[in-house]
Amino acid sequence: MNTATTAPTGHAARPAARARAVGRHTGWHRLAVAGVRHLPEDAVAVTLHVPDALREIFAHRPGEHVVVRHRGTGTGTELRRSYSVCPPPDDPAALRLVIRRGAPDGFGAYAMSGLAPGDILELSPPRGAFALPERPGAHHVLVAGGSGITPLAAMAAAALREDPDCRVSLIHSVPTPAHALLADELAVVKDAFVDRFTALYVLTREERDNGPLRGRIDAEKLPRLLTALHARPGRGTTFALCGPAGLVATVRQALAEWGAAPDLVRWEPFTLGDTPRTPPPADPTTAPHETRVTAVFDGHQRVATVGPQDAALLDALLRTHPDVPYACREGICGSCRAKVLAGQVTTGSQHALDAGELAAGYTLACRARPLTGEITLDFDA
Template sequence: MNTAPPALLDEAPAGPPRRTGWYPLDVTEVRHLSADTVAVTLHVPTGLRDVFAHHPGRHVVVRHRQASGTSGTSGTSGTELRRSYSICPPPHTPTALRLVIKRSGSGGFGEYATTRLAPGARLELSAPTGTFALPRLPGAHHVLLAGGTGITPLAPMAAHALRRDPACRVSLVHSVRTSADAVLADELAELKDEFVDRLTVLYVLTREDRGSGGGPLARRLDASGVRRLLAAVDARPGPDTTFALCGPPGLVATARHVLADRGVDPSLVRWELFTSDGTPPRAPEPAGQAPGAGEYRVTALLDGRRRAATVLPHDPVLLDALLRSHPDVPYACREGVCGSCRAKVVAGQVTADGQHALDDRERAAGYTLVCRARPRTPDITLDFDA
């Protein structure tokens, strides 16, 4: 997830969004989109409409407690699971809150959602957050590249751009394994009918052979494939062409390298990841200036309040130290992907690897992901509100 430019298609409200607090919402529909993917619609009560007002591209964190000794069963005790999901409103009910959830393994929230979750259940959600958005450039050509469920934020971003700017054009490329995995295809077809002259939708099927060889687009998206797709949608680098990428790290990295090689202005490229390479965070490195044997102090500024904690030698990252006494500190994936724990280092120094959700500008500005950060100095201050 990367920093949005000063002007967006949908202006963000003044001041940072509230980062803490959980809101119970009732599930009204669970619809299977594919064998391992469901669309979950939730009712937002009138009193929470302002809390869940959002702009296309934002996401929420779902908190779920898995009962001890079970797999995917909802409970009030046991392991707490958190997962970040982009908001993807139904096309004909834009005020509803809908999440597209894919099962990616056993025992996680995805398994529970795709096998057991049903209307009438209640889920705990954070308020929407995030900065994934398209630059405000009237009459621009917006080129969107999605891999798998990376289509979830890009589909509403495309619809919003087309409806807000009658002079813009959108080209959307969706890379999936087979045609059965192309979730939201029916909705995109309706959007194409509505904007037939301004919307182009292409699908890349990486594991499905259509005819002899499957055609020029039926292959995994390597660098040459990305270049051919850009040519197919007439994506010419320039001040009036923007790019938004969402998918697994390999696809996003490949596309970013291709765009950089073509001289695309980095400020016109927006990207977000929905999974990581699985690299675990390392334990904190020793610092000779520590006030005690392996002891560090961290102070967090969150929602205008200060929270302090001691980082012990067995804490893998700063997040674990903060959660020990401040469970409201935001986080979700713990893999450096979702950006929920993004904070600015305003005092002291940290070291971190695998910060997939940050771009070079954010790192240069002093931001870090607390789920990946380890201390380098005895005292550190993090600003979650920055």
């Protein structure tokens, strides 16, 4: 997707389920590690201690994420990684992150081997728009791929706790049973809500037969799984999807063909890589030779100059303002979301903004290139 975004002249309506809190907390906060628990599939659950003075700032809802800022050991290179808040089912207020090992020099590898209680991490406050549609008494169907289970596990437990009339079904695509993150905690949820919660594990490396619980989820397999879960098209069934972008796209298409209500399908793709992918080079026939960009974040204005060497506005901003918000740099996490207040940009391929947000003038600094010589972005909007 390549969308031109211009500073809007009015206020466009945005879907309620995608709206973000106005006046959200920003900045970085140093939190101590309270606990580290090793999980299957090269993962670790890290619980942070939140002091009383920061409890309001780090209050979170299912589906929100935080960004961790860390300097690589030995290199001093700054790493930023986005993680869904994933509290255990018996302590929904806990600030816990489930982190998988990534590249050998990435933060995941450090968390697996070097992180211990008492260590200090820098975190941004929780944010994000990923949430279940608000449909009391609905059947919520969650589809996860790999570590995409982390926000969905929190959503499942919260929905079952807060709505005694709802039902939750989870489909988790994993290579083998040993790869099923949080399966033990989901079993606890099943015991607590035995009549209202169902979990199916689809094993991608177990292809000895053609049953619905073997192989990859596709347009043929998904309807069979939904039938097994007694899910029906219509306003009484909602969906939340999280996993690799390819899986999310496949499931969205299959749901459209199955008859799911489009406005009741929520999704959030993730990336497994530790190396960010940059946008392709700018088109010299449309991009200005030099652009002055003014960025508003944390209530202050910062100014940078975007030149031909910059793949996106974020690159120029980071040269002189390293605290500008970002995490994945792949157009997925939405941490660098900003509203275009003046000027015009083109937003390249991305997965974090929906059509309503783009129409309202939002862009991602890691995907945005200038189309005019002056641009103003508001990261606090």
